[in-house]
């Protein structure tokens with residue numbers, strides 16, 4: 001954001017995080033209370049776990065500058081809106097947001113300059129929000145390299161259940177299964193993991209608080225996708241049992257085309273950004 005805004009003021013509860021934020025130049029100033037941090041701000045960005053958004057909004061509400069914009073970066077939108085909006089005073093523009101970028105790491109040292117470059121940043125503003133406020137926020141996000149799109153919070157939560165939330169649950173589960181197998185068979189299965197399983201372990205190393213809150217707050221959409229996942233899994237399980245190679249081949253051909261389409265659309269930048277090699281098979 002540096003160079004695009006006047007001053008960046010942060011808040012973190014721990015002294016260590018506040019010290020780090022100043023040391024690495026993330027903020028110009030940091031405060032121990034959110035109330036102090038938001039005083040006089042034109043734009044306030046809420047970046048805490050989804051389950052903590054409501055309490056934070058209640059804390060900052062009396063200290064917001066009239067006419068300011070409040071946004072958030074939570075991975076779920078309907079629950080954040082329900083928790084935050086009731087606290088915000090009249091005249092504050094609330095533009096819920098979600099950058100589709102991140103890693104399994106947390107904390108102030110986990111960001112990097114290109115994190116948002118060529119990544120979607122989804123906004124789910126209500127119809128009553130002034131277009132000017134949306135334009136100003138969009139301009140800032142675009143300046144950070146993001147591609148911005150707006151949609152309804154309902155649609156956001158359904159889409160994210162498919163492309164982010166349920167895949168994380170599957171990764172957590174698969175790593176749990178491997179660990180269980182290793183324990184009961186007293187073997188070294190995880191040591192022999194190659195890149196496919198390692199990708200699962202990377203995802204399964206994501207922050208437990210963040211992901212607990214995601215699943216608790218996007219419950220219906222995730223349960224819907226998990227149900228569909230189980231149905232597909234049973235069909236593949238049956239194909240394996242019946243020796244139906246044609247079914248497996250056709251299914252895998254279809255999924256490979258999806259992966260190739262993502263790469264051709266230039267949307268697989270995260271791995272390369274983070275110093276890993278994007279495997280193009």
Ligand SMILES: NC(=O)c1ccc[n+]([C@@H]2O[C@H](COP(=O)([O-])OP(=O)(O)OC[C@H]3O[C@@H](n4cnc5c(N)ncnc54)[C@H](O)[C@@H]3O)[C@@H](O)[C@H]2O)c1
Pocket residue numbers: 012013014017047048049050052056073074075076098099100101102103104105106107108110207210
């Ligand atoms: N990590 C990702 O990949 C990613 C990507 C997009 C969106 N998000 C969303 O961004 C938000 C922040 O995630 P992050 O990865 O930046 O996490 P983070 O752990 O790096 O930062 C979260 C901060 O919130 C603070 N916090 C936790 N509970 C709190 C509470 N009850 N009250 C006040 N502060 C509290 C923590 O101390 C920490 O400083 C989450 O809502 C998450 O869903 C994360």
Ligand SMILES: O=C(O)C(=O)C[C@]1(C(=O)O)C=C[C@@H](O)C=C1
Pocket residue numbers: 074075099100101102103104163164165203206270
């Ligand atoms: O690559 C990762 O570590 C991520 O999972 C990042 C990811 C994602 O699912 O794409 C995780 C959660 C966020 O809400 C947005 C981005």
